[in-house]
Amino acid sequence: MSNKDSGPGGGALHAGEPSPWVIAQSRHLPRGHVLDLACGRGRHARWLAAQGWRVLASDRDAAALGELSNVAGVTTACCDLEAAQWPLAGQVFDGVVVTNYLHRPNLPQLASLLRAGGVVIYETFMQGNERFGRPSNPDFLLAPDELKQWAQAYGLEVLAFEQGEQRAPRMACVQRICARRPIDEAML
Numbered sequence: 001m002s003n004k005d006s007g008p009g010g011g012a013l014h015a016g017e018p019s020p021w022v023i024a025q026s027r028h029l030p031r032g033h034v035l036d037l038a039c040g041r042g043r044h045a046r047w048l049a050a051q052g053w054r055v056l057a058s059d060r061d062a063a064a065l066g067e068l069s070n071v072a073g074v075t076t077a078c079c080d081l082e083a084a085q086w087p088l089a090g091q092v093f094d095g096v097v098v099t100n101y102l103h104r105p106n107l108p109q110l111a112s113l114l115r116a117g118g119v120v121i122y123e124t125f126m127q128g129n130e131r132f133g134r135p136s137n138p139d140f141l142l143a144p145d146e147l148k149q150w151a152q153a154y155g156l157e158v159l160a161f162e163q164g165e166q167r168a169p170r171m172a173c174v175q176r177i178c179a180r181r182p183i184d185e186a187m188l
Contacts, residue, residue: 094115117180125174
């Protein structure tokens with residue numbers, strides 16, 4: 001089962017359009033190379049590239065990635081993000097965007113993808129969402145404050161955090177964070 005529940009009433013918070021959270025928090029993203037992790041059809045990759053970022057769009061769905069083949073500023077990587085070996089090992093980015101996706105074993109690797117000063121923008125479902133539809137599997141629902149605790153555990157500075165029920169574009173329980181890897185002052 002995919003943790004990007006889809007289909008009627010499925011998991012997308014903002015189907016086809018970039019998330020307002022991603023748009024609002026993008027002001028914190030350094031100009032440079034951004035990873036759109038588990039990008040699906042690439043709504044954020046397209047938007048970020050149109051704003052001038054260089055984007056690596058990663059997903060395991062080769063057909064969805066194929067739709068990004070002619071988008072200026074976007075390169076793609078078809079990879080299984082849940083494979084035993086982390087397919088993005090050794091890579092670093094100025095920013096990482098993740099929406100509607102959760103695979104807890106990869107959270108430590110997610111933090112390691114950020115270079116000093118790099119920013120992660122993350123938005124996905126949390127406990128309580130089962131009342132409104134999919135995803136309802138607890139494996140794909142964050143616990144209260146889970147993203148904030150994750151960011152703090154990996155030394156990330158929390159720039160913005162929200163959690164709870166949302167009414168539009170559909171009822172859902174969500175958690176959102178924007179966090180930055182500090183710049184090591186000794187390296188300046």
